[in-house]
Amino acid sequence: MRTPSHPATESLQLAGIFHALSDPARLSIVTGLAEVEEQCCSDLDVPLSKSTLSHHLKVLREAGVTTTRVEGTRRLMSLRRDDLDLRFPGLLDAVLNAAREPADAH
Amino acid sequence: MRTPSHPATESLQLAGIFHALSDPARLSIVTGLAEVEEQCCSDLDVPLSKSTLSHHLKVLREAGVTTTRVEGTRRLMSLRRDDLDLRFPGLLDAVLNAAREPADAH
DNA sequence: TGGATAGTACGCAAAAGTTCGAACAAGCCG
DNA sequence: CGGCTTGTTCGAACTTTTGCGTACTATCCA
Numbered sequence: 001m002r003t004p005s006h007p008a009t010e011s012l013q014l015a016g017i018f019h020a021l022s023d024p025a026r027l028s029i030v031t032g033l034a035e036v037e038e039q040c041c042s043d044l045d046v047p048l049s050k051s052t053l054s055h056h057l058k059v060l061r062e063a064g065v066t067t068t069r070v071e072g073t074r075r076l077m078s079l080r081r082d083d084l085d086l087r088f089p090g091l092l093d094a095v096l097n098a099a100r101e102p103a104d105a106h
Numbered sequence: 107m108r109t110p111s112h113p114a115t116e117s118l119q120l121a122g123i124f125h126a127l128s129d130p131a132r133l134s135i136v137t138g139l140a141e142v143e144e145q146c147c148s149d150l151d152v153p154l155s156k157s158t159l160s161h162h163l164k165v166l167r168e169a170g171v172t173t174t175r176v177e178g179t180r181r182l183m184s185l186r187r188d189d190l191d192l193r194f195p196g197l198l199d200a201v202l203n204a205a206r207e208p209a210d211a212h
Numbered sequence: 213t214g215g216a217t218a219g220t221a222c223g224c225a226a227a228a229g230t231t232c233g234a235a236c237a238a239g240c241c242g
Numbered sequence: 243c244g245g246c247t248t249g250t251t252c253g254a255a256c257t258t259t260t261g262c263g264t265a266c267t268a269t270c271c272a
Contacts, residue, residue: 004250014133014204014205015129015130015133016128018124018127018128018133019124019125019128021121021124021128022121022122022124022125022127022128023121023230024121025230027120027121027124040248040249041248041249042247042249048231048232049231049232049233050233050250051231051232051233051249051250051251051252052230052231052232053249054249054250054251055229055230055231055250056230057249058250059229070239072238072239072240072247072248073238073239073240073246073247073248073249074239074247074248074249075248075250088200088203088204089203090196090199090200090204091200091201091203091204093196094194094196094197094199094200094201095197095200097194097195097196097197098120098193098194098195098197099120110220129260131260146219147218147219148217148218154260154261154262155261155263156218156219156220156262157220157221157222157261157262157263157264158260158261158262159219160219160220160221161259161260161261164220165259176268178217178268178269179218179219179268179269179270180217180218180219180269181218181219181220
């Protein structure tokens with residue numbers, strides 16, 4: 001298995017990024033990654049099958065939100081912080097900050 | 107016709123907002139609203155039919171991104187800046203700023 | 213009242229997204 | 243080598259979204 005391809009920084013589309021973040025499972029994966037920096041597929045605690053999870057990770061990767069690094073039999077995912085910040089300054093921080101907001105109605 | 111219902115500020119869902127912003131037509135409507143403050147349906151320059159446009163505006167409204175105010179036979183849309191800022195501080199600004207970024211590959 | 217304007221609601225078809233299991237590929241370890 | 247672990251790919255079923263035309267409601271104006 002070789003390293004999967006990632007879109008170039010310049011070609012990241014805003015609508016595509018929002019689409020990637022519009023699924024609760026994917027949003028939760030992203031917020032999780034913000035805390036641990038690097039995480040492999042099987043360490044995610046999302047109640048979905050292996051193949052579904054793999055699909056979501058692919059969506060995130062193809063939208064340019066995450067990078068995947070191969071290490072042995074595992075794939076370590078991380079956020080493309082620098083690239084996102086270069087292309088859309090402040091966006092990722094705002095997203096992560098918003099996701100940390102309590103969802104309560106006060 | 108009476109004023110359509112809008113979700114309460116506290117019940118705004120982040121994933122729902124991203125979903126609303128994930129469609130190019132809706133994202134363009136939002137960025138347009140950021141410039142003119144208030145705009146009615148028929149003033150939008152989106153190449154879509156009236157009914158489709160109405161559908162997109164409904165999605166934006168139900169996600170809590172916009173408000174609709176009735177004035178005569180027209181509906182004036184505007185961004186829910188204050189509410190969004192209260193619930194997800196800085197998010198809308200980051201989104202609008204990102205949308206203003208040139209899409210070139212430099 | 214009658215007509216024009218502005219937008220919504222409904223029903224439909226096409227396209228896209230979600231989810232899973234099964235089969236496959238690739239690297240590790242005994 | 244053979245089996246275990248990790249993850250991808252494929253096909254299928256199902257749901258959601260998108261886009262349109264038509265029909266409808268509501269408001270304004272002559």
